Amino acid sequence: MPELPEVETVLRTLEYQLGEAGIEEVQVFYPKMIEGDPSDFIKRLKGQHFRRYLRRGKYLLFEMDDLTLEAHLRMEGKFFIQSQGTPKAKHDHVIFTLSDGRQLHYNDVRKFGRMMLIPKRKSYARFRDLGPEPLSSAYNSQYVKEYFAATPRKVKEVLLDQHFCAGIGNIYADEMLYGARIHPCTPCNRLSEKEIRSLVRQGKKILREAIAAGGTTVRSYTSSLGVTGLFQNELRAYGRKDLSCRRCGKKIVRTVVGGRGTHYCPHCQKEKI
Numbered sequence: 001m002p003e004l005p006e007v008e009t010v011l012r013t014l015e016y017q018l019g020e021a022g023i024e025e026v027q028v029f030y031p032k033m034i035e036g037d038p039s040d041f042i043k044r045l046k047g048q049h050f051r052r053y054l055r056r057g058k059y060l061l062f063e064m065d066d067l068t069l070e071a072h073l074r075m076e077g078k079f080f081i082q083s084q085g086t087p088k089a090k091h092d093h094v095i096f097t098l099s100d101g102r103q104l105h106y107n108d109v110r111k112f113g114r115m116m117l118i119p120k121r122k123s124y125a126r127f128r129d130l131g132p133e134p135l136s137s138a139y140n141s142q143y144v145k146e147y148f149a150a151t152p153r154k155v156k157e158v159l160l161d162q163h164f165c166a167g168i169g170n171i172y173a174d175e176m177l178y179g180a181r182i183h184p185c186t187p188c189n190r191l192s193e194k195e196i197r198s199l200v201r202q203g204k205k206i207l208r209e210a211i212a213a214g215g216t217t218v219r220s221y222t223s224s225l226g227v228t229g230l231f232q233n234e235l236r237a238y239g240r241k242d243l244s245c246r247r248c249g250k251k252i253v254r255t256v257v258g259g260r261g262t263h264y265c266p267h268c269q270k271e272k273i
Contacts, residue, residue, distance in 0.1 A: 002073055004134065004167030005210035007058050010079065014062075015053040017081055022049045022099035023064075030093035033108070035116035044117055045069065045096075056127045057166030068120045071106075077113035080105040130166040134203055139165060141197045148188035148196065155191065155199075156184035157258040168203075170260050171238045172210065176203040177264060178237035183271040184255075184262050190272050209234065237263040 002010070026042040028034055034041045044067060052063035062069040071077075080092075082103045088095065094106040094115065106113065118126060132138035147164060148155075158164050159173040168176070177184050179202030182195055191199075213234065236246055241254040245265040255262050 003169035008211050009214050011053050011055050018050050020049050023096050024099050025097040027095045033093050057130050068118050070118050071115045074112035076110045077108045131164045134165050141200050144196050152187045152189050154185045155188050174238040174263050175206050181268050183269045184257050186272050
């Protein structure tokens with residue numbers, strides 16, 4: 001599933017390429033992709049213009065004239081900007097015809113992505129259950145310290161919990177823990193203040209670098225918009241099973257934590273007994 005850097009890259013690319021384009025027509029070919037009545041979805045979007053591009057966690061929020069289009073890419077969702085008249089691809093499920101003659105195609109092989117219309121707001125109560133954005137000032141050492149002190153759960157599991165922090169997924173959780181030299185199975189309430197500060201610092205650093213690189217293109221999340229993520233060239237832990245650790249030369253190992261494949265260096269990230 002695309003994580004914060006990939007979703008942010010898609011958002012920024014769409015903002016750059018679409019600007020304040022108007023919507024003249026909407027076609028929905030897979031009604032289950034729309035939460036709510038698809039015919040109402042089509043009717044309400046006609047005549048609207050893209051005004052503001054936002055992201056909350058892994059959700060895309062496109063503010064229009066008087067409503068907001070919410071989209072979640074899930075596993076395989078991609079946007080393609082096409083010229084008008086471009087034949088519909090097999091997995092194009094929603095097509096927006098724009099006032100400038102182009103079309104925005106939403107393509108999703110697995111059909112897991114979802115779209116819905118929500119009221120336009122200064123703040124979106126729908127997302128109140130999500131944790132703070134990891135690049136925000138609210139995500140800081142004090143917040144993490146207080147949250148971790150109350151739970152013996154494994155730190156990798158908590159990093160993936162969107163109630164704790166919005167937008168972090170499997171790739172970046174592994175990278176953050178590697179950067180902070182923390183074993184993924186360490187209970188949260190066993191981490192020292194120094195380790196927590198390092199985790200927060202490394203997390204922000206890695207996410208900023210990933211956004212600057214266009215994300216990590218594992219299943220070409222972003223290349224559909226002409227932007228190829230390059231951060232996979234910088235990965236230190238994720239996907240590097242049996243390869244040499246870039247710090248110590250020992251082999252990266254793979255295990256499963258919270259049902260997710262997890263990569264770490266057993267020499268640099270020692271488990272607390």
